[in-house]
Amino acid sequence: MSAVFNFTFVPWFRSVAPYIHLHRGKTFVVGIAGEAIAAGKLQHLAQDLALIQSMGVKIVLVHGFRPQVNEQLAAKGHEAKYSHGMRITDSVALDSAQEAAGQLRYEIEAAFSQGLPNTPMAGSTVRVISGNFITARPVGIVDGVDFKHSGMVRKVDTAGIKRTLDFGAMVLLSPFGFSPTGEAFNLTMEEVATSVAIELQADKLIFLTEIPGIRMNPDQPESEDNPIDTELPLAAAEKLLAQLPNPTQPTDTAFYLQHCVKACKSGVERSHILPFAVDGSLLLEIYVHDGIGTMVIDEKLESLREATADDVGGILQLIEPFEKDGTLVKRDRTEIERDADHYTVIEHDGVIFGCAALYPYPEAKTAEMAALTVSPHSQSQGDGERILKRIEQRARGMGLKSIFVLTTRTMHWFIKRGFVQVDPDWLPEARKRKYNLNRKSLVLVKNL
Incomplete structure (x- = not known):
């Protein structure tokens, strides 16, 4: 082993150690955009999440499936319809969503089952448990638009999720919920992750997204002189959100920011927006001082x-x-x-x-x-x-x-x-x- 490696590894490991201690026993809710899985990032994300869990973090993983559902719809010759930034889920779209969710859950569980030698998964045993933890209600008719089988979170089974986490398993949630009568509703990954983080009073809500983070002045082109804000106080995030138009696309600045603000206002002290395009972005955000994405932080506990x-x-x-x-x-x-x-x-x-x-x-x-x-x-x-x-x-x-x-x-x-x-x-x-x-x-x- 080279002296140069020793020289760089030892101070690096020492600098990471305080964050390992800090996060042990904490609960993170991680929302992964369906675009990340479509881009082939699942294997590395699974390895990083398994590594984080091995260091004592309790993880609730919520997957999105926007591109996968659209792919299923296209195969059926059916058009994807949206309004107010949400999918209008007719019966064909509901079938497509159920098919996409089933396939993705299979792929995610398979990814966590690979204890491959010479990888961070070597020797690991990650139990992934899914379930009917979400009760939903219909969105209904908004501004004359009938959202049909699109729903919103009505209730989160926090006791069930906590018991599963305490058992040492990772909880996997699809953006689906069921009414007390057994009717299925298509939800959004962002709302499910935010609702679960709030109800659990999670220590972090993390979104792995298509965007690199948030800039306070999003109208300016990104450059070295205009980096993302790695930390946004809640008050500044609320002020920025009030200036932005209602989001319709995941790439809109307000799309994920609105959920981060909601979570922080409801007791989740820190929420993060990270780019899935950067390999290891989860590890960089959690265990490196400056992080890589944008963190919205609730400072009301101390001004x-x-x-x-x-x-x-x-x-x-x-x-x-x-x-x-x-x-x-x-x-x-x-x-x-x-x-x-x-x-x-x-x-x-x-x-x-x-x-x-x-x-x-x-x-x-x-x-x-x-x-x-x-x-x-x-x-x-x-x-x-x-x-x-x-x-x-x-x-x-x-x-x-x-x-x-x-x-x-x-x-x-x-x-x-x-x-x-x-x-x-x-x-x-x-x-x-x-x-x-x-x-x-x-x-x-x-x-x-």
């Missing part, structure tokens, strides 16, 4: 927001011990009061547990993040990362290309999160004039 003048006292109380021990440069109190709106804070029950300031240098397209502080009572809970993400969002919103920090003691924390060390001469001229040579602070930069 992450921009500071006001009323927060100055709390900020001073937070940073004072770190100024005394030399971790932070002592700041003039009137300066903090004057620059209160530069600060981002995390507040819980009226107490500020974390803060950081952003000082832009527009002429250099950069900004300094200063006074990043987290209370000792809440360290190791991710508050520092949440503040960093918000600071990055604020800097991007100003059109800046990078942020930088000056530090004497926390270099490794920043390097782990994408910062690189540069020479102090890199600093913008205005900031270079204030650089304290005696303190010998390291300068670290992160490109946005």
Whole structure:
């Protein structure tokens, strides 16, 4: 085994380990678009899901079947009909949906049954259990359109699903539900996954989709200067959703976002939109710090927001011990009061547990993040990362290309999160004039 491999593997494995511990015992609801299976991604997705389950995560898997149903309809010479972003399910479409669901469940169960040598499935035993866990009701007539056998979720058998998960099995759900009289209804994968996540109060709702994620400004073409937002606070996601037209296609920005917002508003703290086109996107999102898709996060449990003048006292109380021990440069109190709106804070029950300031240098397209502080009572809970993400969002919103920090003691924390060390001469001229040579602070930069 080469020394280079050892050098890269050990730090990588150490960086992944905290996420393995964090997610053990948690419940994830994963919705896979039928397009992912049609694109031949099932085998690798099954391997990744089996790997995630082996690390202690309870998984409810909901498959879509939009292209498969359309294929069945085309074979019957029948046209696929949609309205309001939903399929109109006549009797032929219902038959096609049942045929497609049966075939897909067979393929999915087969994929999880392959304990192939030299693959992540080697030696694994994944029990996949399906059942009539969903009770449905008809959509009915909407704006004069009769949706016939299309339905919506009426009730989720949470007790049955939880018992199955506790048994150690993976729960597989098709987008079908049955009425108390035994009538079958065609549902959508997105609604089933969202409803199940809400009823289970799952820790994550994850959609594997055709789109790479969400950009706050979807009208701009995607480029290196306009990446997806890897993290969207619920309030920002709601604001974006209100500006978007009602979705009709899965590729519309609001199509999956509306379900992520609904889930987060109903108690699911994190919901994700990932591209199935990227091999290993599930693993990258769950076990790598920055992830690969867009995560909508409910922050109501602790408020992450921009500071006001009323927060100055709390900020001073937070940073004072770190100024005394030399971790932070002592700041003039009137300066903090004057620059209160530069600060981002995390507040819980009226107490500020974390803060950081952003000082832009527009002429250099950069900004300094200063006074990043987290209370000792809440360290190791991710508050520092949440503040960093918000600071990055604020800097991007100003059109800046990078942020930088000056530090004497926390270099490794920043390097782990994408910062690189540069020479102090890199600093913008205005900031270079204030650089304290005696303190010998390291300068670290992160490109946005």
